[in-house]
Amino acid sequence: MIELSGHALSLDKIERVCFENELVSISSDSMERVKNSRKAVERIVSEKKTIYGINTGFGKFSDVTIDESDVNDLQLHLIRSHACGVGEPFPEEVSRAMLLLRLNALLKGFSGIRPIIAEQLASLLNKRIHPVIPQQGSLGASGDLAPLSHLALVLVGEGKVFYKKHIISAKAAYLQEVMNPISLQAKEGLALINGTQAMTAMGAVSWLEASKLAYQSEMIASLTIQGLEGIIDSFHPAIHEARGYPQQIEVAKRIRDILQGSSLVTRQGEKRVQDAYSIRCIPQVHGASWQALDYVKEKLEIEANAATDNPLIFNDGELIISGGNFHGQPIAISMDFMKIAAAELASISERRIERLVNPQLNDLPPFLSPNPGLQSGAMILQYCAASLVSENKTLAHPASVDSIPSSANQEDHVSMGTIAARHAHAIIQNTRRVLAIELICALQAAEYRGPDKLSPTTREFYNDARKVVPSIKEDRVFSEDIENITKWLKKNELSWTMTHGREIVLQT
Incomplete structure (x- = not known):
């Protein structure tokens, strides 16, 4: 209790x-x-x-x-x-x-x-x-x-x-x-x-979803890295410590931990000198989203314990003051910040999806198809991800910069914080679907490479996810796969947690 x-x-x-x-x-x-x-x-x-x-x-x-x-x-x-x-x-x-x-x-x-x-x-x-x-x-x-x-x-x-x-x-x-x-x-x-309890409630629920989804994005990205035989050197601690952002350092550390023991990662110069940004810059981009989420968490917890009505009564009624603690601007700006953070997780994920399915960017079967030409494979999964990412860009437009007067101009500046919170929640749902699509593609790429070569952590993740989305042996209605893996991710948001920011713990 x-x-x-x-x-x-x-x-x-x-x-x-x-x-x-x-x-x-x-x-x-x-x-x-x-x-x-x-x-x-x-x-x-x-x-x-x-x-x-x-x-x-x-x-x-x-x-x-x-x-x-x-x-x-x-x-x-x-x-x-x-x-x-x-x-x-x-x-x-x-x-x-x-x-x-x-x-x-x-x-x-x-x-x-x-x-x-x-x-x-x-x-x-x-x-x-x-x-x-x-x-x-x-x-x-x-x-x-x-x-x-x-x-x-x-x-x-x-x-x-x-x-x-x-x-x-x-x-x-x-x-x-x-x-x-x-x-x-x-x-x-x-x-x-x-x-401000509507915007704060929607914001709190959205933050809880977004933070867990951000952890999942690291697990899914790590599977993609192996499917593309990515370069592990990009995650070396020296690089990230040289810049100094704690969240970037932590993302790189978690991904190194996830990838430990993998036979599918490469070293710089072994197959290529550098990976594309969507692989090489995962700590920088995901880390920036974590910076935003940390900021949002601080503001939500302040607001959760704030007196926000009007007037407020102090000193047993000796002091009663009309003010404006009901104004949602702090939460409105925070929600717009969270919108951007979640949208970027989807944006970089969609670029990784493109690298998984585009035969000009990898040595995998074109569009991960079991029979290229006769069967389209994951071609339109990337279309769907691109559509969701584009929709996020529209939703990410800041609500907090808007205002419209009300109550005969007595209330002449407003925050639109609840709109920002609602849009943040919508972006997070879209982002989960984009990451679900990346996961479907990464699973298929890992299957072509050999699941036994995956790191122990991602091999367990692979085996669990394959129970939800089977291997692509022939074209099927992939909409069902996307929704099934999306529901699985949402249901299992607590499945992959980080202990002290270091060890990956799989919880069932």
């Missing part, structure tokens, strides 16, 4: 909750902070002080004072009116991450909610009741208003949820779990929807 306090939520813990369904609990210290913050809100209401979001309208309506008798209705009207997301729902694990992140942010004790709100969010997580949240409709400033409003609806017993692999009404899920919806009180609706 993971105890939440508002301060120590890591990507590792997010993974355990969102992918392994680990239960959560709330620390006693954080609940005390929540109670003290709530007392401040109740005092403001009773004393009839005018504070944004507690007894005023929202956005351009911030100058409209709300009567004390209407402050509770104000919160319900807020989430109903703001729940205007459209499009396909976020994946269920992203919805779960949103619940987790919103709960953790509220536990910091700056938001003025009642303890029952935090307890209800924890119950939804532990009972696996996950809001159905449309992906489109957030500008990424004033928080992820539309997505988080769909989340908040579930707390009051409205909207739809993922529950036991079905989509049902929140009301029906509550009946099955013997739970009661909540009636929102002053400040609580705003506290639930004013934040």
Whole structure:
């Protein structure tokens, strides 16, 4: 069980909750902070002080004072009116991450909610009741208003949820779990929807996929190196230490470890003096993607433990400040950075695919065909990879440089961070398919060279992958192979991990 306090939520813990369904609990210290913050809100209401979001309208309506008798209705009207997301729902694990992140942010004790709100969010997580949240409709400033409003609806017993692999009404899920919806009180609706949890949740889930895919890309590239009898000297530590980037040094070291014991690698001058960049520069290119991923991880973990609603309540209500922590620019830029990092893994992979299938660039059968001419072999697999890489280039256009004013120009600069996060997720899915295609081709090239000559690490990888995609003995519908190996890679994202950045450990 993971105890939440508002301060120590890591990507590792997010993974355990969102992918392994680990239960959560709330620390006693954080609940005390929540109670003290709530007392401040109740005092403001009773004393009839005018504070944004507690007894005023929202956005351009911030100058409209709300009567004390209407402050509770104000919160319900807020989430109903703001729940205007459209499009396909976020994946269920992203919805779960949103619940987790919103709960953790509220536990910091700056938001003025009642303890029952935090307890209800924890119950939804532990009972696996996950809001159905449309992906489109957030500008990424004033928080992820539309997505988080769909989340908040579930707390009051409205909207739809993922529950036991079905989509049902929140009301029906509550009946099955013997739970009661909540009636929102002053400040609580705003506290639930004013934040960056949609973009951060999608970003966290995407980062977890991207980082594991980056490790897999090194394993797949190592198989390609052997299929092309690549030059091992390019991975010598002296080269990479001379430049000094830690991530580049680590990639080169991991690939040397993966290739240890191979009879299919060559030395410079043995068959050629230099390999093409897509082979020779793997540590430099993959290492740069790791640099970006490391940056993104740092920002996501800061945001996962941030207070991002407005206004924030400090010093037991003595200080209440309206600010802009809901603005998603830090995450928007990070997501654009991750888009580029993942897109480059696909881009260089596609170039390695070309070297595997192009008879002018290797001594393998043309297009790895079992009967060149009569059978096309892997010819169109490269086309598919090229298409995905080109699509990634479009998706990689930065969303964070865009803005459009809203709320009658009161909210005149926005981040588009949720769009950036969604596009990052799409790029990662495309990249996994490109790497799947490289793997299919590398398996075939390794088969021609002789699987017994592979390094022990890649021979095990080869044998496992061959159970999913058999040898190309004649042309077939390769679309099925691509999808099968893609699903296998996604399912086994934790299969190839690095211990201390050095030893390759195959986990089943």
